[in-house]
Amino acid sequence: MQMTTQVQPDDIVFVINPNSGHALNPRALNALCHAACDQAGRTAHVVTTRTPQDATETARRAHDSGAAAIFGCGGDGTLSSILQGLPVGSPTALGAVPLGTANVWAYETNLPMTPMAAIASQLAALDGDRGSPLWIDTGKVWSTRPDGSIASQRFLLMASWGLDAAAVNGIAASNRRSRIKRMLGEPAYFLSAVQEAVGQKAWSIAYSLDGAEPQTVDVGLMTIGNTRMLGTWLEVNPNATVVDGELDLLMFRGAPWRALALSPFARHGWLPHGPGVSNHRFRRLEMSPIGEAPPMQIDGEIGPSTAYAIDIEAQALKVLCPVPTSEVLGG
Numbered sequence: 001m002q003m004t005t006q007v008q009p010d011d012i013v014f015v016i017n018p019n020s021g022h023a024l025n026p027r028a029l030n031a032l033c034h035a036a037c038d039q040a041g042r043t044a045h046v047v048t049t050r051t052p053q054d055a056t057e058t059a060r061r062a063h064d065s066g067a068a069a070i071f072g073c074g075g076d077g078t079l080s081s082i083l084q085g086l087p088v089g090s091p092t093a094l095g096a097v098p099l100g101t102a103n104v105w106a107y108e109t110n111l112p113m114t115p116m117a118a119i120a121s122q123l124a125a126l127d128g129d130r131g132s133p134l135w136i137d138t139g140k141v142w143s144t145r146p147d148g149s150i151a152s153q154r155f156l157l158m159a160s161w162g163l164d165a166a167a168v169n170g171i172a173a174s175n176r177r178s179r180i181k182r183m184l185g186e187p188a189y190f191l192s193a194v195q196e197a198v199g200q201k202a203w204s205i206a207y208s209l210d211g212a213e214p215q216t217v218d219v220g221l222m223t224i225g226n227t228r229m230l231g232t233w234l235e236v237n238p239n240a241t242v243v244d245g246e247l248d249l250l251m252f253r254g255a256p257w258r259a260l261a262l263s264p265f266a267r268h269g270w271l272p273h274g275p276g277v278s279n280h281r282f283r284r285l286e287m288s289p290i291g292e293a294p295p296m297q298i299d300g301e302i303g304p305s306t307a308y309a310i311d312i313e314a315q316a317l318k319v320l321c322p323v324p325t326s327e328v329l330g331g
């Protein structure tokens with residue numbers, strides 16, 4: 001995964017995840033990245049990675065070299081791996097070439113879905129020709145490692161506890177469900193959620209928002225959104241924005257099947273709020289499970305079962321937004 005030439009300030013780095021949902025031939029994608037940068041008068045460096053850690057390390061080096069942007073060629077998991085290598089406030093912008101299963105970030109930001117157009121539009125935003133770079137919030141999940149030390153992980157889109165995470169876990173743990181994911185794409189998560197909801201009781205947790213008195217609830221699903229969407233189907237936080245310095249919590253009380261039954265209402269942001277469904281804005285959430293810890297996901301990947309807090313990092317990440325933000329992320 002070595003970069004063949006030294007990255008210079010203002011260069012563009014591309015991370016290709018060859019295992020992403022709609023991976024192109026890496027050689028063809030490499031040529032395409034170079035062609036798009038040539039057109040924009042930029043120098044491209046393309047790295048094909050084997051593991052998420054490779055992507056994180058590449059991002060760290062891109063930042064150290066002063067790269068103008070680093071593009072993840074893959075899905076939201078690839079973007080997440082890159083995000084872990086960028087320090088808060090890094091001048092290196094995050095870009096996306098949507099080639100994953102769901103591509104939620106690309107959906108949220110109205111990116112063109114073809115690689116060449118996606119790169120060209122974000123490079124135009126980088127130069128301020130059309131759209132502009134935008135500083136957005138990121139979330140940070142705190143957890144404990146088995147040895148008791150503290151770990152943290154940043155997120156771009158969303159973290160959640162409960163049914164949605166159980167569906168992600170279920171796909172990772174089952175060859176059959178993984179095959180279905182490769183065949184069907186995003187609907188595989190819904191099918192996995194149906195299987196996980198059968199007979200599953202609510203998880204009891206104690207949580208506190210911004211230092212307030214802890215509350216105890218039984219939940220089937222708790223989403224913590226930086227952005228609006230859970231996948232590209234469910235608009236669970238229609239009023240969330242990535243520039244307000246707060247995260248949006250949505251809680252479905254009761255057993256997971258209740259969350260599943262209500263999920264179609266979130267298709268266009270029509271979720272009825274009431275005693276069973278509530279939302280809150282916060283800067284820091286602390287939580288501790290009472291009994292069995294609910295499963296967790298972070299940006300679509302399995303998260304730590306020992307997570308105990310989530311913070312907002314306000315305006316911590318530079319992204320490339322080809323469309324004015326008010327039209328896409330509520331900014």
Ligand SMILES: [Mg+2]
Nearest residue numbers: 241244246247
């Ligand atoms: Mg927000």
